[in-house]
Amino acid sequence: MKKLLLLAISFSLFLSCSSTQKSTKAKTSSQTATSAPKKDKDAMKSYDKVITKDAVTDEGMFKVHKVKKQYYYEIPKNLLEKDMLWVSRIAQIPTGLGGGYFNAGTKTNEQVVHWQQFQDKILLKVKSFANVADSTKAISNSVYVNNYEPTLYAFDIATISKDSANVVIDVTKFFQSDVKAISGLSARLRRQYKVKNLDKSRSFIHSVKSFPQNIEVKQDFTYNASEPPSNRATESISLQMNQSMILLPEEPMQPRLYDARVGFFTVSQYDFGSEELKADRKTYIRRWRLEPKDPAAYARGELVEPVKPIVYYLDPGTPENLKEYIKQGIEDWQKPFETAGFKNAIIAKDAPTPEEDPEFSPEDIRYSVVRYVASTTRNAVGPSVSDPRSGEIIESDIIWYHNHLRSYRNRYLLETGAANPSARTLNTPDKEIGEMMRMVIAHEVGHALGFPHNMAASYAYDVESYRDGAFTQEFGIASSLMDYARYNYIAQPGDKNIRFIRQMGPYDHYATNWGYRVIPGANSPEAEKKTLDSWILDKAGDARYKFGRQSSRFDPQSQTEAIGDNPIKASTYxxxxxxxxxxxxxxxxxxxxxxxxxxxxxxxxxxxxxxxxxxxxxxxxxxxxxxxxxxxxxxxxxxxxxxxxxxxxxxxxxxxxxxxxxxxxxxxxxxxxxxxxxxxxxxxxxxxxxxxxxxxxxxxxxxxxxxxxxxxxxxxxxxxxxxxxxxxxxxxxxxxxxxxxxxxxxxxxxxxxxxxxxxxxxxxxxxxxxxxxxxxxxxxxxxxxxxxxxxxxxxxxxxxxxxxxxxxxxxxxxxxxxxxxxxxxx
Incomplete structure (x- = not known):
């Protein structure tokens, strides 16, 4: 009986164990089955769950969605891998930041980017054109793998559009973070002001606006800093940044090869696909894309308007009494452009009022602006941004610092006061001050058109010519406005009808024609070379058309602030x-x-x-x-x-x-x-x-x-x-x-x-x-x-x-x- 009882108990325990194992397996199976939705939960959300009915959408190059406090870019897949120019500028700046040459409008970085999909991420890549090769040549693969592009940021794909044509990413964290490549504070400034970190509680996205070819983002940033440039007690630096991203032309402008005998700013790249037995360094001039509306009339030598003229807007903060002279300085370049075959090639306009265009912004990369800066700095500058593939200038901002007129008044009195009675005063006549400003603006616009300083232009004229009224009225005081020749300091008391202030000269017409005239039938940079060379040879030996680098370290004919072809005689006068x-x-x-x-x-x-x-x-x-x-x-x-x-x-x-x-x-x-x-x-x-x-x-x-x-x-x-x-x-x-x-x-x-x-x-x-x-x-x-x-x-x-x-x-x-x-x- 005991044996039978033990067998019964053992069997019962076995059944119980077996039942427990089955139950555990069933439970585990059930748990596995119920854990599958977790995977779905972590997977990509549907479009409507990301871009909800609360979204405020701005149509443009990318759709920009604002959903509560989040910002999303909806990127068309056909714009992935497309080259875009990204320009970072300071939109608002605290007093004293960076010294005298930092201001609202200062560019802090310029780079080409493209958006790239990798698995479930969108990568923002920074692209370089320093090394290139024709994509049809085998060496292009070596150029690619030996110039790996840095990833500026990696975004998770939040969702896909309903038609699967667009990918959506959340850009909130990116634009609220201290990304060094698009920051307004360089490493030097961070050290100088002892910047600790970005205070995220006081930093936010101000606005994101999308336009057909560009997107503009404004960020308000506050940094914790032990030694800020102003308001020291706050231990903070607050500034507003503007990030511009513009789609570069699908077909780059035909580049024009640089020649050192004519002055231009340049872009360079090494072409590894060249037939030369080396990586061939090619240098192109920087210039705006001017194309004639009527190519046939242009080819006949008629003046033709460009398809897209160069337009400069005046900063809304420009004093009313100075607008006339600024506009004249901009449009003074119309004459040199006529020499190149274009009429109305460059135009000055007032900035639209908020009522006329509520979205106008001086930082918007679509607009070139003459910015008037409330600063004690005495200077003006003419920077620009360009397409590194071709040298095409995309946009520029001329910067005029308020106190710069003081410098010109003082120099006018000191350098011309002996021979020029109207300069012997602290209250220089408005017309003469206006003429000075006009020429400074024209000089800076020249930089923005691609022209560097031509320091040989003031060496083109004989010293005694500066005492000749008829000569100075016709030719000014240098053969180019791009020289640092501001005033006629040679003319002596008693000399009559003297022009004391600089003006446009023959070299400016020559260089504009050389850089901007379209050469019919020349469909490559190399095809233009013979014609361009002949234009230079036509003027060779004539000092008025010589270009001199800003190399005053050794060249007596290329000095800053000098006039005349004999420094001893000129300085004696x-x-x-x-x-x-x-x-x-x-x-x-x-x-x-x-x-x-x-x-x-x-x-x-x-x-x-x-x-x-x-x-x-x-x-x-x-x-x-x-x-x-x-x-x-x-x-x-x-x-x-x-x-x-x-x-x-x-x-x-x-x-x-x-x-x-x-x-x-x-x-x-x-x-x-x-x-x-x-x-x-x-x-x-x-x-x-x-x-x-x-x-x-x-x-x-x-x-x-x-x-x-x-x-x-x-x-x-x-x-x-x-x-x-x-x-x-x-x-x-x-x-x-x-x-x-x-x-x-x-x-x-x-x-x-x-x-x-x-x-x-x-x-x-x-x-x-x-x-x-x-x-x-x-x-x-x-x-x-x-x-x-x-x-x-x-x-x-x-x-x-x-x-x-x-x-x-x-x-x-x-x-x-x-x-x-x-x-x-x-």
């Missing part, structure tokens, strides 16, 4: 005029205003004007002319200034810069603007030119002249002539006054620098500028020449220290001690 102005400065300023503020400001700027005139002559020393040409034109590109002109320049510097210019040390001015420091004001300016003469760069060019096999002004001659002039009292037994003692010590400081410093380690350069000459100073003649000159000077001073007054003797003994300090090893 300029200083003569400045002496007249200095004598009358109090009567034109403080005597009229009954305070000394303007006198102090103008005196300081007068020292700067004098320094510029001196600097133009300094460039002659070690000067090298640069005349870009092709081998078929014959001759050399680089030519050293002749020896006699350089020696004449050195003597001029001793007579006009290093011999104390006592007319600049006027007690009636100095003792009314400062309690002390009179000698130091002058020493600082003189030191600038001593240091400039005694630079490794200049001495290196003088040494290099020995290798040319022509007559040259040697480094030894230059150093010897400089030393003899600076210390001429030591050979004549005269006492040395305070100004000359300061000058001589400045010379010694600089010679010590040459003896001990290693020289420049890299060649600073940027487009339009020539870098420094970099060479091995230790193996060059520099140290030996400097050491030899200092030893010669020590011997002279040892002989001269007796028979002079106490100050001079102490000064000489100090100079000897300084030299001995460098020669301790002896």
């Amino acid at each position: 300029g200083i003569k005029n400045l002496q007249y102005v200095a004598k009358n400065l109090p009567s034109w300023t403080s005597d009229k205003t009954n305070n000394y503020a303007d006198l102090e400001e103008l005196y300081g700027e007068m020292l700067g004007v004098w320094s510029r005139y001196v600097g133009h002559v300094v460039t002659n020393i070690g000067g090298v002319f640069e005349n870009i040409k092709t081998p078929s034109q014959g001759g050399t590109i680089y030519t050293h200034l002749d020896e006699s002109s350089q020696k004449e320049s050195m003597q001029w510097l001793h007579d006009n810069a290093f011999e104390t210019p006592t007319w600049l040390v006027d007690e009636s001015i100095l003792q009314n603007i400062d309690h002390a420091g009179y000698f130091e004001r002058l020493r600082r300016v003189q030191a600038r030119h001593i240091n400039n003469l005694l630079s490794f760069d200049r001495i290196g060019r003088l040494v290099d002249a020995e290798t040319t096999g022509t007559e040259y002004y040697s480094a030894l001659e230059m150093l010897r002539d400089l030393r003899k002039g600076i210390f001429k009292e030591a050979t004549t037994g005269r006492n040395v006054d305070i100004y000359r003692r300061n000058l001589q010590r400045t010379y010694l400081d600089r010679m010590g620098y040459l003896l001990e410093n290693e020289g420049p380690s890299n060649s600073f350069s940027r487009p339009g500028f020539e870098g420094r000459l970099v060479f091995n100073v230790n193996t060059s003649d520099v140290r030996a020449l400097v050491r030899g000159e200092l030893r010669t000077l020590r011997a002279i001073l040892n002989r001269a220290k007796n028979g002079v007054n106490t100050e001079t003797r102490y000064h000489y003994e100090d100079a000897i001690a300084r030299i001995d300090g460098w020669f301790d090893e002896d």
Whole structure:
């Protein structure tokens, strides 16, 4: 019985266990079955659940949906992989951020992007055109894999449109995050202001607007910062950013190959598909796309309107009394464009009122704007954004800073006041101020049209022509408005009918025609080359059509703020005029205003004007002319200034810069603007030119002249002539006054620098500028020449220290001690 009972219990337990296992399996199966909806829950939502009935939709290039606090882009699949230009600008800015050249409208980044689908994500990729190859060539694959594009952001696909033609992504987090590539704060500014992080509680999307070809996003950002530029107690930086994204043309504009003989801003790329036995660097000019409405009439030589003219809007904040001059400055370029075959190619308009166009915004990339900035900065700039594939300029903003007119008033008084009675006032006539502004705006528009500075344009005219009224009225003061030639400082008192303010010149017409004229039948950049070259050769040898880079470091004919083809003669006239102005400065300023503020400001700027005139002559020393040409034109590109002109320049510097210019040390001015420091004001300016003469760069060019096999002004001659002039009292037994003692010590400081410093380690350069000459100073003649000159000077001073007054003797003994300090090893 016990056995039977045990068997019954065991069987019962088995059944129970089996039942439990079946139940567990069933439960697990049931749980697995009920967990499937979780997968569905995590999967992509239907369109209606993402873009709900609460959505506010803005139609455009992408549909933009706002659903409560979320923003969605609905991207047509046919726009994936399309090139788009993304421009980041500051829309509103706190006081002092970034210094004087940051303002509402400042561009902080420009990049080409495209949207790319990868599995269930949309990637925002940053695209470069630095390296390219024809897509039909095998090497294009190598270019692709060796230039992997960075991913700016990865978005989950939120849903697909009902017709499956569009993908929808949530862009809220992206535009509310501190994405460095589209930020208004660079790494430098973050360090400067000790920015900790973006405060998300005080940052938000201001607006998102979609248009047929572009999308505009405004973001309000507040950063926590220990040392903000203003409102320090808040420990915050708030600014508004504008992000513009515009679809680039499906078919890029036909590029035009750059030629260094005509000045243009450029874009460059390496073509790995070229037939050359290397990656072929191709450089294209930057220009607007101007196409004639009537190509047949254009080909016949008739003036034709462009399909799409260049339109500039005036900032709504522009003062009413200045609008006329700004518009004139913009439309002054209509004449050069007529030379290129286009009429009404560039137009100025007032910005529409909110009633006329409530969506108009100066930051909108569809509009080019002359922005008027309430800033104490004294300048104006003409930046633009362009398509890197072709150089096509898409949009530009001219920036005019409010206080810039003050600079022009002051320069007008100082540089033309001797010969121009209407400039002898603090209240420059409105018409003349307007004319100055007009020309500045035209100059900046020139930059926005693709033209860099042409610093050779002011060297095109003979110095004496500036005293000829008929000549200046017709030709102005430079052959191009793109030179830094602002005023005629050469004309003398009594000269009649003189034009003192710059204007458009023949080079501007020539360069506009060269860059913008459509060449019928030329369907590639290479097909245009022969015609473009012939236009240059037609003008070769005529100084009015020469382009000179902003390389004032070495080229006497391409200097900033200079006019005339002879720096010695021009600066002599300029200083003569400045002496007249200095004598009358109090009567034109403080005597009229009954305070000394303007006198102090103008005196300081007068020292700067004098320094510029001196600097133009300094460039002659070690000067090298640069005349870009092709081998078929014959001759050399680089030519050293002749020896006699350089020696004449050195003597001029001793007579006009290093011999104390006592007319600049006027007690009636100095003792009314400062309690002390009179000698130091002058020493600082003189030191600038001593240091400039005694630079490794200049001495290196003088040494290099020995290798040319022509007559040259040697480094030894230059150093010897400089030393003899600076210390001429030591050979004549005269006492040395305070100004000359300061000058001589400045010379010694600089010679010590040459003896001990290693020289420049890299060649600073940027487009339009020539870098420094970099060479091995230790193996060059520099140290030996400097050491030899200092030893010669020590011997002279040892002989001269007796028979002079106490100050001079102490000064000489100090100079000897300084030299001995460098020669301790002896």
